[in-house]
Amino acid sequence: MVCSKMKYYKSLEDLIECFQMFPGIGPKTAERLALFAVQKLQKEKVENFSEVLLNVLKDTKKCSVCGCLTDKDVCEVCSDKDREKTLLVVGSTKDIITFEKTGQYHGYYHALGGLISPLNGVSPQDINIDKLFERVKKENIKEVIVATSANIEGEMTALYIKNVLEKDGIKATRIGYGLPAGGDIEYADEITLIKALESRKEM
Numbered sequence: 001m002v003c004s005k006m007k008y009y010k011s012l013e014d015l016i017e018c019f020q021m022f023p024g025i026g027p028k029t030a031e032r033l034a035l036f037a038v039q040k041l042q043k044e045k046v047e048n049f050s051e052v053l054l055n056v057l058k059d060t061k062k063c064s065v066c067g068c069l070t071d072k073d074v075c076e077v078c079s080d081k082d083r084e085k086t087l088l089v090v091g092s093t094k095d096i097i098t099f100e101k102t103g104q105y106h107g108y109y110h111a112l113g114g115l116i117s118p119l120n121g122v123s124p125q126d127i128n129i130d131k132l133f134e135r136v137k138k139e140n141i142k143e144v145i146v147a148t149s150a151n152i153e154g155e156m157t158a159l160y161i162k163n164v165l166e167k168d169g170i171k172a173t174r175i176g177y178g179l180p181a182g183g184d185i186e187y188a189d190e191i192t193l194i195k196a197l198e199s200r201k202e203m
């Protein structure tokens with residue numbers, strides 16, 4: 001006699017698969033989350049969760065000036081006319097939030113939404129970089145501070161920015177001190193970031 005093997009039912013398998021869409025969630029964690037959801041979550045909680053998820057998707061736009069994620073056409077920082085005329089260039093919105101938390105930077109930002117990476121087929125045209133050069137001219141920017149991560153992609157992107165700005169005679173600096181080689185901005189603590197900003201060097 002051949003016994004049939006017990007598996008999860010279809011809708012539960014579907015939920016496990018959904019959780020696996022998220023970065024860093026493997027099959028085991030997805031299974032745990034799905035089992036928690038079917039056993040512990042009330043219907044209102046699930047309805048609220050799906051509503052929150054749909055809302056954030058509906059609200060999310062990119063700032064038409066700096067490219068960060070926002071629910072407005074122009075984000076709060078770009079709308080603030082009292083900031084210093086410097087541009088801090090970062091990879092993503094998450095890095096902007098990290099720098100804002102330090103309270104030590106008072107200029108504007110530019111979110112590239114990616115870094116140049118020939119290995120992964122990402123060229124300058126694929127990221128929000130032309131807009132950066134337009135802004136530097138249009139907004140009378142005094143200094144561009146490149147705060148991309150200290151890995152190969154971050155360094156290549158910084159070099160590209162430096163080369164373009166150099167032709168226009170714009171001062172470009174690079175943060176660095178205290179940031180571990182290969183280190184992501186998102187893993188740096190606030191003191192390290194403040195030190196990195198203070199000790200920026202001309203490229």
Ligand SMILES: [Zn+2]
Nearest residue numbers: 063066075078
């Ligand atoms: Zn903005």
